[in-house]
Amino acid sequence: MAVGALGLAACGTGGTEGASDAGTTSAETTTTTETERETQSATVTGGSDISATSADAGVTPLGNADSSMKTLRPEAPSQLLVTDVRVGSHEGFDRIVFDLTGEGTPGWFIDYTEQPTQQGSGHPIPYQGAVALNVNLDGMTYPFQLGMEDPGIGTVPGAGNVTEVISSGTFEGRSQFVVGLSDRLPYSVQVLENPQRVVIDILQG
Numbered sequence: 001m002a003v004g005a006l007g008l009a010a011c012g013t014g015g016t017e018g019a020s021d022a023g024t025t026s027a028e029t030t031t032t033t034e035t036e037r038e039t040q041s042a043t044v045t046g047g048s049d050i051s052a053t054s055a056d057a058g059v060t061p062l063g064n065a066d067s068s069m070k071t072l073r074p075e076a077p078s079q080l081l082v083t084d085v086r087v088g089s090h091e092g093f094d095r096i097v098f099d100l101t102g103e104g105t106p107g108w109f110i111d112y113t114e115q116p117t118q119q120g121s122g123h124p125i126p127y128q129g130a131v132a133l134n135v136n137l138d139g140m141t142y143p144f145q146l147g148m149e150d151p152g153i154g155t156v157p158g159a160g161n162v163t164e165v166i167s168s169g170t171f172e173g174r175s176q177f178v179v180g181l182s183d184r185l186p187y188s189v190q191v192l193e194n195p196q197r198v199v200i201d202i203l204q205g
Contacts, residue, residue, distance in 0.1 A: 061093040061201035063188030069111035070189050074173075078104025078139030080196075082175055083151045085167070089160030096165060096179060098137060098198040102146055106198055107138035109174075110189060116178045120171040129163040129180030133187065137198060140175040161185060161204055 080102040088095045100106060116125045116132045125132075143150045156165040163180035170176075179200075187202040 059090050061090075061095075061188060061203065062190045062192075062199060063201065065093075065186035065188040065201065065203050067112065067184055067186050069109075070187075071109050072107045072189075074107030074139030075105035076139075078102070078106060079141040079145065080104055080106055080137075080139050081141060081143055081146055081148065081151070082137065082153065082167075082177075085153055085156045085165050085177065087156055087159045087162050087165060089162075092204055094158075094160035094162050094202045094204065096135075096162065096200040096202070098135075098177070098200075100196045100198065101148075102141065104139050105191065105196075106140070108189060108198065109136040109138065110134065110187075110200075112184050116168075118168050119174060119176050120169075125166060125168055125178050127164065127166055127178050127180040128158075129182055131181050131184050133179040133181060133200075133202075135177040135179055135200065137175045137177070138173060140170050140173055142170060161202060 080100045082098050083101050084099040086097045086099070088097075111134055112131055113134050114131055116127065116134045117123060118125055119136070153167045155167070158164045158180065161182045163182065166178040166180070168176040168178055181202070183205055185202050185205055187200055190199045190201075191197070192199055
């Protein structure tokens with residue numbers, strides 16, 4: 001199984017789950033080149049060269065957070081790969097960043113569950129925490145199709161209310177990650193550019 005943020009301070013339609021938009025919330029897409037959003041003070045874990053940095057305070061979560069299911073269709077054609085996953089804890093919220101490489105714009109199907117299962121096999125995915133945020137990123141491809149080695153992200157330690165982030169592999173254009181959490185909390189999902197990444201901000205209870 002494979003898995004994959006911001007410098008953290010600010011931290012394709014595959015599968016059947018995301019096929020229906022009924023009862024779902026479409027997330028806003030945000031584009032920014034402001035690197036200061038990624039370099040402010042935070043407790044950071046995950047990745048090989050991640051360290052907490054200190055700039056000006058006042059980092060705020062992106063988007064409008066709630067606890068509902070969130071879906072967004074990818075921009076076709078998309079061939080993207082998650083190269084890293086980072087987790088940071090900030091004042092009032094925790095942030096998970098999925099760094100991307102490749103072409104296109106990602107989509108997602110994200111929802112809470114207490115019993116996450118692996119796409120394709122249906123096998124249960126053990127995790128630490130009271131509940132899991134099942135994060136499915138669409139428009140994905142395999143490393144070899146981009147001429148790259150497997151980033152081998154594995155399990156990323158958590159921070160704040162995030163206990164861990166588990167990579168559960170890629171299947172039919174969808175990369176799955178299971179986020180263990182201490183509680184079912186409001187969250188938002190955004191795409192940031194230069195470099196491209198998916199950012200999930202989870203409000204602290």
